[in-house]
Amino acid sequence: MSTKDWLEKDYYKVLGVSKDASAEEIKKAYRKLARENHPDQNPGNPEAEKRFKQVSEAHNVLSDPTKRKRYDEERSLFGGGFRFPRAGQGGAGPSMEDLFRNAQGGAQGGVGDIFGGIFSQTGRRGATRGPRRGSDVEGEVTISFSDAADGVTVAMQMVSDAACDACRGTGARAGSLPKVCPTCEGSGMATTSTAGGAFAVTEPCHDCRGRGMVVEDPCPVCNGSGRGRSTKQMNVRIPAGVNDGAKIRLKGRGGAGENGGAAGDLYVLVHVTPHPVFGRKDHNLTVTVPVTYAEAVLGAEIDVPTLGGMPVRVKVAPGTPNGRVLRVRGRGVQRSDGTRGDLLATIEISVPGEINEEARTALQQFARASGEANPRSELMARAR
Template sequence: MSAKDYVEKDYYKVLGVPKDATAAEIKKTYRKLAREFHPDANKGDAKAEERFKDISEAYDVLSDEKRRKEYDEARSLFAGGGFRPGGAGAAGGFDFGDLFNGGSPGGGGIGDVFGGLFNRGGRQAAQPRRGADVETEVTLNFEEAVDGATVPLRMTSQAACRACAGTGAKAGTTPRVCPTCVGAGTVSRGQGAFALSEPCRDCKGRGMIVDDPCTVCHGSGRASSARTMQVRIPAGVQDGQRIRLKGKGAQGERGGQPGDLYVSVHVDPHPVFGRKGDNLTVTVPVSFPEAALGGTIEVPTLNGPAVKLKLPPGSANGLTMRARGKGATRKDGTRGDLLVTVEVTVPKHVTGEALTALEQYREATASDDPRAALFKAAEGA
């Protein structure tokens, strides 16, 4: 990229972040925009593809602390408004070409200084580039979320073209070293201790020239790659949780590290059990005699044998008991508890001896008004 581009392009505006944005804010905004304008999500949309390139270019500069500092320094030199693009005949204006070339074919202008700012040292080989982060989703059933599971994930990302092994050249041919930049991908011009370094126009910064392009990637060396990988989802994962798998994203370029894979987890509900943090929940119906007299009740557990709990006499509807160690698996391998809520059931139809017994019970407890305390409290209010 030329120094002129550094001065004219506002990468903060491209990403829509303030100039004092933190690295985390820049990364978060980039991910959101990258998902929105990614070519895979906007096939055939040239504008979206161009927007994606601008976003990626801006992120490449602003995500690197050193490059961001140099970019800010370069733009600050023109913050006062003393220089403006335009022809030499414009009122009060300067020709940007003259400004950077020193007004003469021999150079010696500000561009020479910027060469030191942008590339310090002149010609350099193309640098490794980290692969892009990839985001995907997975849906687990309730048991898989509690105990953990290994699931297959199919992902599509940019990787080295398989047809040409990333060279960009058609099978049976090989690219040649660019004679202009001698494989560096950049060219320098200027004089003295400073030089302006720009991407080589002949090889477009790749350092190699492809005479017979690959028919699959059309000479770019990159192509969409679909792959299926087995991913282990840890036990105890919760609905809506986002898991990061380091190094499982898109492949890097020129030996760069791969990106990361982010998996958003969705959990299907269970017909019997619920979840409250590391604890599981279940509602167990009990009869009126069991609630009144107490006793031992059996309670189902998730993927395990039933447990027996002692129900105390006079148990009210909504009472919660605890079966320890029967909940969800924690990160340290221990398990939470099973929270058992009592639901007293009332029969819809009562006949025979049961009806007679209930009538007798009602007569025996007629003097006990369960609503007496309610009315007393209401009158006191």
């Protein structure tokens, strides 16, 4: 019978006796249940056959004083009814066969030996202090609207956690050296056991805080931590088309790692100052271009500004209404593939605040000559 079965099955419940039942009570209960569920008494009844096997299994354990003692001890340790996840459930881990391989037969190999072996594999003798990844560093940069559209390289001053310059990361005062931690013997990990040694847990050593070394004469600069503040200048490339509020990740440009660990990452938060003329819609630039009433009615060719370049000439068709958008191909923001978006020019008809008498007379003559219908008549009709 495997230890797995012992932990998952309540044999006392199967026989219907208490945990302090005598050997005679166990024997009597077994005979009664075996007689009731024997296959000869219940031909063709699979439930009775299953029950008979359970009763026989329970009697086999509880009738043997040695097996019963081990069964009681191991169920008491885990509170009874303890269930292990099957292999493949909840992530990787030892399979049930591996976990209980050493639990078969004999009273000497108890659960304490099983779990002690599993969790002490990273104990003080075999363990070594592993590499530690450096910390991530965050910075901010403010760039112009034009630089955001075309991309730019900016100089940044980065402050991060690094090895102390005074002690070169040892944490000890100059001229002295740290010593191997006597608690974890330099592994950085310590193993503690529960009462009786049944369960072993490995965790970072409290005395050296996982470093594996202790400092008797600490460095006055870093107070024995071995870490200090590092300030360095670096050039950071901001890609073309970046948006305001974007966060750029630069892998491996953050704080230095320990014990051969990889460096952390640098995250740059980008702020883009607004432009007085241009706006953005994804990779398209937007601009509002005023035209006169005459240009809108008669048509014209007008100059439209571009970002960082010469103006482009755009044709305004006769009868162009206010708010029409004219598209200029390839004059927008650069994409990642090197192509550019478009420039979207919105026409805004400019109405003069004051006109002279000659212009007034001309407009009156235009109104009479054009014979325009009331443009609000349809609106009024629909509003009724």
